[in-house]
Amino acid sequence: MGNMATMLLCLALMAGCATLERHDTAPTAQGRTQGYLPSKQLPDMVALLPPPPATGSTAFALDQEISRASFPLRDSARWALAIQDADLSFPAAAESFSCALNARITEQDTPRLFRLLRRTLADAGNAVSRPKDTYKRPRPFMVNGERICTPDYEQRLRTSGSYPSGHTTAGWTWALILSEIAPERADAVLVRGRAFGQSRIVCNVHWLSDVNEGRTVAAAVVARLHADPSFRADVEAARTELAAARAKGLLPARDCRTEAEALAPAAAPQPTGK
Secondary structure: OOOHHHHHHHHHHHHOOOOOOOOOOOOOOOOOOOOOOOOOHOOOOOHOOOOOOOOHHHHHHHHHHHHHHOHHHHHHHHHHHHHHHHHOOOOHHHHOOOOHHHOOOOOOOOHHHHHHHHHHHHHHHHHHHHHHHHHHHOOHHHOOOOOOOOOHHHHHHHHHOOOOOOHHHHHHHHHHHHHHHHHHHHHHHHHHHHHHHHHHHHHHOOHHHHHHHHHHHHHHHHHHHOOOOOHHHHHHHHHHHHHHHHHHHOOOOHHHHHHHHOOOHOOOOOOEEE
16 A cells, blocks of 8 residues: 555646635625535535545545545645645735646636636535535544644634545636637646645645545636636637737746746655555
């Protein structure tokens, strides 16, 4: 099991290894950013997802092994990136994929894209709420007693179920949408989206199975979003905005070299698998 876990984690790192425990709460006319999908149109993720792995199962043993294999990443550049990925507040979160897109994403420069990211964050958060409340799965740090990358949010995390991962749902939702908006950057965007979810394992706040099923939730959400005309209109507007930002030479505000180094396999401590 140790060798298998080490191999899987290394593959995740090579692929871009990188709940919404912290929702975007910027004010709107209704007091909160609203998603595109009303509650009745959200996918029923309790019906669509399997229950989380049971204690004592082989699947849970793999979750634990992958969790332990991530510990050598603490205090590394990858750990620092995971701390950045944990922040879903805006405007900071809007820049999460700017390096992958090779363009600046701000409310001033790309307002429709900025709004698209905020609204789909709300949809992702709404989609994971019911399974989180249904299963109330304890998070890794509550089981293994090890530290997390965002200690200021530990108490909040203790009261929010681990399954499925809301951050992963948000990151993969954005990755799928952005790869459609900028197909020429799709590979880089999808690698970054996978890393965004893997950051939750690095942070010791989600299990592997939480992250895997977070991508399932994201796929279901994006499929539903494509039936919404206002979403489709915003996607087209965002595509035009992004092209204009590139034409103006508006490069990412983030340190893309540091981000790339954090995601490079050679830059990460090698997991022991013990």
